[in-house]
Amino acid sequence: MPARTLFDKVWSAHEVVAETRDTPAVLYVDLHLAHEVTTPQAFSMLRARGLKVRRPDRTLATMDHSTPTQTEQVFGRVPIKIDAAARQVRQLEKNAAEFGIELFGMQDERRGIVHIIGPELGCTQPGMTIVCGDSHTSTHGAFGALAFGIGTSEVGYVLATQALLQRKPKTFAINIEGRLHPGVSAKDLILSIIGKIGVSGGTGYVLEYRGPAVQAMSMQERMTVCNMSIEAGARAGIIGPDEVTFDYLAGRPRAPKGVDWEAAVSRWRTFATDPGAQFDAFVDIDAAAIDPMITYGTNPGMVVPIGARIPDRQGDAVFDKAMRYMGFRGGEGMLGKPVNVVFIGSCTNGRLDDLQAAAQILKGRKVAPGVQLLIVPGSQQIKKQAEAAGLAEIFKAAGADWRESGCSMCLGMNGDTVAAGQYSVSTSNRNFEGRQGKGARTLLASPLTAAACAVKGRITDPRDLL
């Protein structure tokens, strides 16, 4: 057999019917994750057609996108403030009950952002196909799973059949040599990769992140990297599973146990790219050459090292429009620019190690006057862990607002928003116009950088505070 890529192995292991010129492949879905925002119309479609959920055991639902992060609203002492969001939450409760799907509801201690809880519970495993009505499903690729976002109609298809129609994507090797320097994180790495290949550089590909820098990363860091594959246009990112992956999964509630565990690990080991396997495209990245990064524009590819200047592309319509929106000018330096809001959270950087990184900077320091710092754990479990580890105390002492888990200010549809014209340094993944609220200006950065900006009230290189 010719040398094959990891992606190729996962793909062919799930081909129910292979693709032909005229028809896409029928691809089996191992795990379907669901949330309140992209599923209501899918369940309505099932109802309209008189269909059942074929494999309720393979779908897992949670509440994250439109759910509030204010404790009183989550724990029911006051109603959810946004009526339409409350309706979506009730709708998912009703749909899950009617169709027999497991739901981590509002007050469940396992609830959290869909891409955080899958791995946390050990549901996300190597070699699986995982889909969700959410583009950041690419996160789960960190475990050597083929994981990608789908639309609501496809959510319905998966519920009805446990399969999808898919054309096989091409493969793109992102070879990462060297090591990240202290103060430089996985977020900086992926931002720098997107800056290099562009926001549509990955369209049509599955990105396989490989090389010594990737092997040296924790699962949390790998998830941060895979999470933003979609920001380069790729539907999926994938990383070969190894001891780090197995160690992470061992003992998780939904991971295999006992003899099953041994069998699973030996099967998981086969999901590796063979030496000499061919990719359709590749790029080499030197991790040691990367600085903390920050975005200056209105897509994640508009990014520079934090100490650098905004490039001057005056006359380029897209650039000019972005500069007008952001209130910046080509050629300006990023350091020292004022900041109004700092958001630490999201499926990109809402895990415990992200909170630890932020705490490293915030410990014994205060948020600059006039700056709002919102810290939102990625899941209820992370919230508990952060509280047990004393991180929440550090945050509160610094003057931060500490919340229940959820997507929060990442997309601003749950009441957590940035006001028009304000500058928000955010650890999330999208700096699109209006993403965090109408007129909000988002600057994407790592948790270290975000925390440093909160303390100084200005764009600050986190290495100055370490």
Next chain:
Amino acid sequence: MQSIRRITSKTVVIDSSDIDTDQIIPARFLTTTTKEGLGQQLFADWRYRPDGSANEQFVLNHPQSRGAEILVAGRNFGCGSSREHAPWALLDYGFRAVISTEIADIFRGNSLINGLLPVVVDEPTSQWLLTHPGAKVDIDLESLRLTLPTGASVAFPIEPFARHCLLNGVDELGYLLSKLSDIERFEAARA
């Protein structure tokens, strides 16, 4: 689903690249539980002023844009989230096709499923369209050709199965349901 063979319409041009789904339909409108009515909020933050009045500068508010069924946009249209609300909003507004040199993956798939044609053209054709707003364009799904009012005609690609579904007004789910026995066999073989 209605079958689609041909779309002939004047165009509306938004000459901007990387138009993401948050622009097409901002997240705060995703709290709906139906597909209907999203056309009202299409490009909301560009279309309306903070006080809710129409922003006359924005092309969809120009009188000559009324009735156009084809949207022409810059490179990498529809990037960002997987929200199917984006094609729902475009369709609800009255668009039936989007033309660009590059259309993001998930958006493209979502569009095909809903009967919004994602038409990918070469750079010169795109440039011509971007600089001739309101041009009357013909998109023929049967021959997979786009014809400009100049008479020039170019081929465009559409995934063959999606084309079959659109031409015949059938949806992918019917096909998937017809494969249930294969799916069951696959599950049995793995267990």
